[in-house]
Amino acid sequence: MKIAILGSGNVASHLSKALIKAGNPVMQVWSRHHENAVNLALEIGANSIPDIKDISESIEVVIIAVSDNAIENVASQIPVKENRLIIHTSGTTAIAILQKFGNQYGVIYPLQTFSKSADLDFSQVPLFIEGNTASSLDKISNIASQLSAKVQPADSQTRALLHVSAVFACNFTNHFYTIAQQILQEKNLSFDLLRPLIQETANKAMLNLPSTVQTGPAKRNDELTMNKHIDLLSSHPQWQVIYHLISQDIVKKYHPQQAEDK
């Protein structure tokens, strides 16, 4: 199946490399910033195209791997062609956004965090797939199964919930690593000091349900420590608010009586 990739970001980059590794000819790359398309195309041995209208007639699968808020606009520029499969890769975007392609369209949503700087074993990335028809789903399943051992169907609503849960488990988590990094930096302390703790926190979640291994001042409803911490964050009022709010949510979960009226 001859493939064109629209997008040159983290998902487009990792996905196109996985496709090629699995033996699929990724022929064309387009990006909003043409130089990015040129770079990715060079890296994977494809051609870069300056305009979406330049998608070759011979392309059988077009994969849209752009920001969620750009999908509609990008999709509107893809020429409609019979027997061409159009796929987007977004968690929160419904399959219906592609319905103008009437014929064959669907979704491959990789539930993983990609950074260009980080290598990744794509075969372990959970892929959630959806197709507009059983036949589309079948084709998409064939492509996805070449890339990963963890493929399963999910409708648009399920996929959106997976995405929002991933924002908490990954994006917000990484932001909290960043806040911790900044707290240490301001005191000239190395982020290395926290790495064993971060690793162990994730390790525990590999073996346990996280709700069963919560620790910390809020879990113990230790108001003295929580108040001291909020004082320590005085030069970052926004983090004080965040600290208070998350702690309150933890207290509410593990000490439902005490949390009332606070």
Place this chain on the structure above:
Amino acid sequence: MKIAILGSGNVASHLSKALIKAGNPVMQVWSRHHENAVNLALEIGANSIPDIKDISESIEVVIIAVSDNAIENVASQIPVKENRLIIHTSGTTAIAILQKFGNQYGVIYPLQTFSKSADLDFSQVPLFIEGNTASSLDKISNIASQLSAKVQPADSQTRALLHVSAVFACNFTNHFYTIAQQILQEKNLSFDLLRPLIQETANKAMLNLPSTVQTGPAKRNDELTMNKHIDLLSSHPQWQVIYHLISQDIVKKYHPQQAEDK
């Protein structure tokens, strides 16, 4: 050095096992709930004592490993005795809380998350130590170095900042894993689906500064997706507030212009 442990929680349990593994005789265990002291004492081959006043004359080191808000009360019950070293294990509690022991006191603060259900290589746990005198610090350093390869001095203020950064990097992170777990549970989806993502998010922080590998809708300032996610969380208003606040903090960091007046 004959040791008594006051406390029977996660830190007391892991620390006393590490002490014994390193060849130190942990002789006595006390806990607010005597049955917990009995259980831990049985596990490590020590004696449980029902009252702090029962600490034997021969004990040379007393380690206070109780909740931060209980340290003062526990310390007040320890008989003052010359040449006995008193140590607490708290991040946010200043060394001064032990000053009534005039003679020798200090802190061993393990920067790690402990759960009774999770085994852990204590030799890799960063230990931050403080002593009231150079001689106390030296003794504490000797004990700590038997337990871990990663021992370094830190004053009470530095330790408190390490602790608050750890609350973000570990406790709040685990709570976000828990929110994700609950979002999936409500849809009968397995937490297994998120485990590769959690692992990779932590892996990336082992090799990069987290501020350089942030991903997600807020990082892209993708308001469409953020608004959809907030809608999806409608049955959990508290999580909507949390989602909004953290996203706002991410947008502010990576898109300082756009975040103004929002």
